Amino acid sequence: GQNIDQPTEMTATEGAIVQINCTYQTSGFNGLFWYQQHAGEAPTFLSYNVLDGLEEKGRFSSFLSRSKGYSYLLLKELQMKDSASYLCAVQDSNYQLIWGAGTKLIIKP
Amino acid sequence: DAMVIQNPRYQVTQFGKPVTLSCSQTLNHNVMYWYQQKSSQAPKLLFHYYDKDFNNEADTPDNFQSRRPNTSFCFLDIRSPGLGDAAMYLCATSRVTGSGANVLTFGAGSRLTVL
Numbered sequence: 001g002q003n004i005d006q007p008t009e010m011t012a013t014e015g016a017i018v019q020i021n022c023t024y025q026t027s028g029f030n031g032l033f034w035y036q037q038h039a040g041e042a043p044t045f046l047s048y049n050v051l052d053g054l055e056e057k058g059r060f061s062s063f064l065s066r067s068k069g070y071s072y073l074l075l076k077e078l079q080m081k082d083s084a085s086y087l088c089a090v091q092d093s094n095y096q097l098i099w100g101a102g103t104k105l106i107i108k109p
Numbered sequence: 110d111a112m113v114i115q116n117p118r119y120q121v122t123q124f125g126k127p128v129t130l131s132c133s134q135t136l137n138h139n140v141m142y143w144y145q146q147k148s149s150q151a152p153k154l155l156f157h158y159y160d161k162d163f164n165n166e167a168d169t170p171d172n173f174q175s176r177r178p179n180t181s182f183c184f185l186d187i188r189s190p191g192l193g194d195a196a197m198y199l200c201a202t203s204r205v206t207g208s209g210a211n212v213l214t215f216g217a218g219s220r221l222t223v224l
Contacts, residue, residue, distance in 0.1 A: 004151075008149070030211075031210055033210070033212075040197075040218075040220070041217065041218070042199055042201075042215035042216060042217050042218050043152070043199075043213075043215050044215070045212050045213070045214075048210040048212065050210070085149075087151070087152075091210070091211055095205050095207075095211045096154070096157075096211075097154075097211065097213065099151035099152050100151055101149065101150055101151045102149070102150075102151065104149070
């Protein structure tokens with residue numbers, strides 16, 4: 001079957017660093033996405049990884065290990081506006097997205 | 110700005126009273142999606158259109174129907190809403206070319222309340 005696992009909730013402090021993990025088991029793999037979703041709003045695209053390694057984009061970085069079925073999203077210099085849910089999604093061989101339930105990140109001052 | 114627009118943003122209906130949600134896009138994307146998302150859950154794909162080809166997910170209830178009269182518009186009809194259909198309904202679009210990342214652009218969502 002298809003399965004994507006992420007922690008349900010994490011808490012971090014403003015200015016700190018947090019790593020959100022995602023593990024997946026899917027029948028096909030054509031890349032992994034991270035989306036940010038603020039409460040009551042639509043998801044917005046953050047990153048896409050298809051090759052192993054780290055992709056850095058400002059304060060956010062995303063890592064992928066295909067052999068381990070593992071990814072993480074690293075957020076640095078946390079700001080209060082980073083409080084949101086972070087959704088991991090795998091693109092299958094038909095270009096459809098299989099979504100995780102998301103990790104709710106709570107930032108404390 | 111090119112975007113995905115959903116209407117209404119908030120819809121309150123009574124149990125069993127039909128509802129139609131709309132989505133329009135100015136991105137000229139060839140694929141349009143309807144997702145249902147409940148609190149703290151993953152978005153659940155209901156339908157998608159690849160150009161004019163309609164694709165119904167196997168577990169989408171018959172109570173849900175969709176129409177795409179042209180490339181810019183898509184509608185979600187809920188024929189007889191039940192309490193379990195209360196959710197956020199997300200429309201998304203993408204340009205699928207057969208390779209690369211299928212990046213979805215979402216509308217702001219339509220939140221449905223069923224009384």
